[in-house]
Amino acid sequence: MKIEEIIKEKPHLESPLELYKKIRQFVDECKVQKEQIKLENSTDLLDVVLKNFSNVFGIPIESLSFLKDEIIKIPKNPFDKPDSIWSLSIQSEELTKEEIDRMLFIISKPFFVFLRKEGQQASFMDTGKCPICGTDASLSMITENNERIIICPLCEHGGSFYRICCPYCFNKNPDKIEILLDDEEIRAEYCLECNTYIKSFREKHYIKYRDSFLIDLISLPLDIVVQRKGYIRRSPNIIGIKNIE
Numbered sequence: 001m002k003i004e005e006i007i008k009e010k011p012h013l014e015s016p017l018e019l020y021k022k023i024r025q026f027v028d029e030c031k032v033q034k035e036q037i038k039l040e041n042s043t044d045l046l047d048v049v050l051k052n053f054s055n056v057f058g059i060p061i062e063s064l065s066f067l068k069d070e071i072i073k074i075p076k077n078p079f080d081k082p083d084s085i086w087s088l089s090i091q092s093e094e095l096t097k098e099e100i101d102r103m104l105f106i107i108s109k110p111f112f113v114f115l116r117k118e119g120q121q122a123s124f125m126d127t128g129k130c131p132i133c134g135t136d137a138s139l140s141m142i143t144e145n146n147e148r149i150i151i152c153p154l155c156e157h158g159g160s161f162y163r164i165c166c167p168y169c170f171n172k173n174p175d176k177i178e179i180l181l182d183d184e185e186i187r188a189e190y191c192l193e194c195n196t197y198i199k200s201f202r203e204k205h206y207i208k209y210r211d212s213f214l215i216d217l218i219s220l221p222l223d224i225v226v227q228r229k230g231y232i233r234r235s236p237n238i239i240g241i242k243n244i245e
């Protein structure tokens with residue numbers, strides 16, 4: 001399903017879906033250009049990221065040059081530790097703290113995706129965290145064979161995990177994991193031991209929407225309900241939302 005069609009069906013989700021459309025375009029452009037020009041860990045690659053960010057979000061490239069200077073100054077290489085970009089301290093009179101955080105999250109996205117190698121297979125079984133970028137789990141797909149694949153919202157890696165198990169505290173007692181379904185049967189599975197929840201969808205949802213991150217966004221109302229009950233999402237969704245007030 002195309003994002004435009006979903007917005008018509010779910011107009012209350014217009015703004016997160018419009019933002020996702022841009023983030024998708026931005027990340028995909030960066031990926032394609034990285035392959036085309038075969039760039040590796042260099043300031044050239046940073047230039048590619050900032051140029052695409054400028055194009056897609058309509059921000060003049062000159063006003064991003066300060067960001068380039070800041071990112072180069074980060075002691076931890078952002079190509080190895082993309083989340084180091086989130087903690088840049090940026091002062092601005094025009095942007096709110098929330099807008100700055102959102103911008104840094106979006107700019108870090110291609111760096112997370114660059115961590116992945118094509119065809120790489122690694123499961124979430126050992127730690128419950130993403131084996132590529134270390135991010136906590138918050139989204140998964142249950143396949144037709146009743147297996148769980150966790151999908152990392154940051155580097156976009158998918159890997160297998162136990163069917164019944166909290167990826168945060170490894171509680172495997174089915175009596176201590178509860179489930180809440182939304183009207184499309186996308187579910188939140190919450191752990192009564194550590195208060196973590198993850199969302200999961202079925203392969204039929206994937207066949208309909210063809211995009212796991214889109215499914216995460218259309219079920220945002222489910223995050224609201226579960227978070228109001230006091231449960232915690234341990235990693236942000238694709239547009240950088242983790243805690244919904």
Ligand SMILES: [Zn+2]
Nearest residue numbers: 130133152155
């Ligand atoms: Zn990851």
Ligand SMILES: [Zn+2]
Nearest residue numbers: 166169191194
């Ligand atoms: Zn738990």
